[in-house]
Amino acid sequence: MKFPEHFLWGAASAAYQVEGAYNTDGKGPSIWDEFSKIPGKTKHNTNGQIAVDFYHHYKEDIVLMAEMGLKAYRFSVSWSRILPNGEGEVNQEGLDFYEKVIDELQKHQIEPILTLYHWDLPEVLQTKYGGWESRHTIDAFVEYCRILFDKFGTKVKYWITFNEQNVFTSLGYRWASHPPNVSDSKRMFQANHIVNLANAKAIQLFHQVVPQGKIGPSFGYGEVYPLTSSPADVLAAVDANQFNNDWWLDVYCRGEYLERIMRLLKQMHIAPDVTIEDKKVLQTGKPDFLGINYYHGGTVKAPDTEKVITGKNFDKIDPYLMAGDAQSNTPESQLFQSVENPYLDKTNWGWEIDPIGFRIALRQVYEKYRLPLIITENGLGAFDKLEGGQVDDQYRIDYLNDHLVQVGKAISDGVPVFGFCAWSFTDLLSWINGYDKRYGFVYIDRDDYSPKSLLRIKKKSFNWYQRIIETNGGKL
Template sequence: MYHDKLEAFPEDFLWGAASAAYQIEGAFDADGKGPSIWDEFTKIPGKTFEGTNGDVAIDHYNRYKEDIRLMSEMGLKAYRFSVSWSRILPDGEGKVNKEGLDFYENLVDELIAYNIEPVLTLYHWDLPLALQEKYKGWESREVIQAFKQYCQVLYGRLGKKVTYWVTFNEQNVFTSMGYRWASHPPNATDTKRLFEANHIINLANAEAIKLFRKMVPKGKIGPSFGYGPVYPLSASPDDVLASENATDFNNSWWLDVYCKGKYPTFTFKQLERKGIAPTIESGDLELLKQAKPDFLGINYYHGGTVAQNKIESKSIESLNDKNFSATDPYLMQPKEEQSQSPEVPMFQSSENPYLNKTEWGWEIDPVGFRVALREVYARYDLPLFVTENGLGAKDMVTDEGTIEDDYRIDYLNQHIMEMKKAVTDGVELIGYCAWSFTDLLSWLNGYKKRYGFVYVDRTEQDEKEMRRIPKKSYHWYKELIADNGENI
């Protein structure tokens, strides 16, 4: 499809930036907060880069006013953040912690005072530890009830102030990393447990949306999904079929459930044949069907390329000894076997010869962003909200005290250009949140993998003063917002 002239972004387009509680707040035990599974997991030796954790992070809990002032000076229209469940309910259920709720209400009020639209994520991975210990976390249906209580408290307190709500952040990533590759809590390598927990999370997502309809009738709610388009390595029909399998396995497995209320047939059948399909109880499918989201949040970093799988089906146990690419959230494959679905050999991951990579080995693929937006919009017919996109890089402070992150400007510029083409193609888009506003803690890669528009002066070992310094990209994004992406 070719266009003479690209169309403008909608007038009320939400130019924003995103974050997540554990990666910025710090204050891990302040004002009655209970521990989360990440507070525990990051303390296990060898799990994170140089043993980094979010105990202090970038101290946003104490500096949120300064951070929001910087957002307002930039002209930011939306700010996506997540709520830490165990700040609200220290035990995950039961007693509500008033101070935790106050913090988020103050944050939301501050944003609104500056005309910044709050976009609230309910779950960005930090499950209260008490629920993990008491119920085995997402492996038990009891946690659905706890999640409902948590949602109810937040809807009740913030439902009139916050319009945009995200249920789960990247369910595909945190379940795979947590239950398959032991690189997130609960540190497991068991695909049966993965698919069981994932199903329970689907039910929790549906319950949260159902309750939202009752309590926040004017609000908008949807999940944020880590979407990666899948390319076939060649035009060979076998590779094309493999790419369809990979799309089914990596994307539709979640998006069909969110939007159509059912699992994709082929993948479900493969899992059943291997004895690892989730247990569906009576009433589950009816519930899933009742919870269509208002929009789909899309987090885009990169996609993947696959070929026909020529590797024999292996048990997950035999693959557990291998190294895997923890930085590759969508096509998480053991490096040597290069098979995404070892126990269900539907495809095999491959290198894409056309794409460059970041310092952390993530492919840079702006056109893939347009492909992603179009695929999702065509399949599910829902407005899209880009809830994450950005470049992790090692920024340096110059002698003059500036950060000249032209590579980030270049990356964002190319992606926003492709997004503009997608809008011109006809994709309905609510907004775009770059990842991230300030530098923050990368889950597994410490503080040197920086994403922010605002530099935060701290390292893995030295918290320093955590001074905030707007980077060159901060000023670039400010101009872009001011003319609504007209001159990109």
């Protein structure tokens, strides 16, 4: 398989899922610190207070990244570590921490990819202003971004604005399975609009302050297939792709909402309130590239009255299938009905395994928006077993191998993909699934009940990825 020269072979993480040190060196609480205290919201009531303690282990972890030959590391900054109150006074120790991480990465020739927002809003902004339902949060976000652009603009080339806006707004405001624990479509689409404005304004500022850098959002993309060739099913799949994907990507890349979906939301009285000024803002902040997080897509048929996936059981919540309940009054239930795909196997958590869907996704996104792409997440969550000091995760190797082959094919098809960040480098906290849903190349000795030794142990996949990087994909 042929990959471009200087391809960014990387891995990704997020602050809340790895750092721990939740109240150390002046860090303020985030909405996840608070949400995880609500009994039953997360598996075994797990939280990120200690996580895998990257805060104190970053040097050791970066040495392992260097040993692996990693070319890029995507991490997120915890807003409330920089601004404990979400705005106002800067916590110098927070800035110092990320500076040390960036310097350490660069010492080992690893390109830092900095995510500005990976879901951990400062709690104060939620309680005081209503979080992403308030325009005040746009200003606070832009000020937070300005601090990081000023501080790291000369060191960091690649920046991600929002991680999976589609997922955090849907899970947080529609399905009440993420903070702020709301279940209200109108509020979700309004919060989503506020985030769109924050995204555009941050990008606009970035282009002024860091003209030599590149910035874009990371989107959770999954292609939706029709169950059959019946035109009604094909139309349902077209609608599902518009509802699940283009609704967001059109705003990012074209600066406007998809008319067909907006009309539907208006009919249902759940459309966001968009002012003339807002429309101008959305036109001004277009990304330089798109980050794509790919786990899987979905399959749909024309809607009927049968029950569809509701995502009520937190174990099985699937952020990429936002299908509603056919009996309820959701916009999806008028457009499509999610069904199982008879051709695909599933992970232990019921996520479809669909490598070819990855190639399709990359082709579709590129053809529509003509922007360079970077894979900012892809990986397999599995129950790994530590036996005799080793983890034989051949299933993860197979998964990543199959997906990377399809990325390689998409590149041969002409899609400009400039990097691949596996999710994740070390094991980490899965937001609501605890510590048993492991994704890393490096096993961390901890479980849902205790941080144990936090020892880092290379899995079989570590050596495999090392070899892939060494040969620039030649061994795929």
